[in-house]
Amino acid sequence: MRKDNIRDYATEAFRFYAACGRLTAAELEEKVRQEIYTKSKREFLHNGGPHLPSDATAYAVMQAEDAVAEMQAEFLDILAVERTLMQLDEAQRKAVEIVYFTKPDQELEKGEISRRVHQAEMEIPASTDTIFRWLRLAPKTFAQARGLRILQK
Numbered sequence: 655m656r657k658d659n660i661r662d663y664a665t666e667a668f669r670f671y672a673a674c675g676r677l678t679a680a681e682l683e684e685k686v687r688q689e690i691y692t693k694s695k696r697e698f699l700h701n702g703g704p705h706l707p708s709d710a711t712a713y714a715v716m717q718a719e720d721a722v723a724e725m726q727a728e729f730l731d732i733l734a735v736e737r738t739l740m741q742l743d744e745a746q747r748k749a750v751e752i753v754y755f756t757k758p759d760q761e762l763e764k765g766e767i768s769r770r771v772h773q774a775e776m777e778i779p780a781s782t783d784t785i786f787r788w789l790r791l792a793p794k795t796f797a798q799a800r801g802l803r804i805l806q807k
């Protein structure tokens with residue numbers, strides 16, 4: 655089997671989206687900001703920083719902006735996943751969800767994708783070949799939405 659980097663990248667992006675609780679990019683960004691605000695203020699005051707609330711707030715805002723800037727690639731991945739899911743029909747979306755969104759925080763074991771495809775085959779219903787065709791379409795759609803360079807054959 656040949657290596658397909660786009661497929662692997664897209665698979666991980668779908669799994670990341672699911673692991674984040676299917677939050678939109680804006681929701682995830684706000685969640686990151688709030689977590690950093692809370693953590694930064696607590697650390698700033700705990701470490702003996704000046705006791706002026708404005709200093710703690712400014713510090714928290716700077717930390718949050720840095721964290722958000724570091725996560726830009728993740729936000730772009732989530733936006734691309736959202737666009738991909740909007741472009742898929744209901745059955746295709748269901749197949750992607752069954753195969754990629756199940757237990758996204760656990761490592762994929764050998765043969766796990768095939769088992770999930772079989773499960774999708776029973777739930778949708780669609781043939782195995784059809785589901786695998788949909789699973790080949792999803793990474794291509796993701797790559798286009800994400801702006802990745804892909805070779806057209």
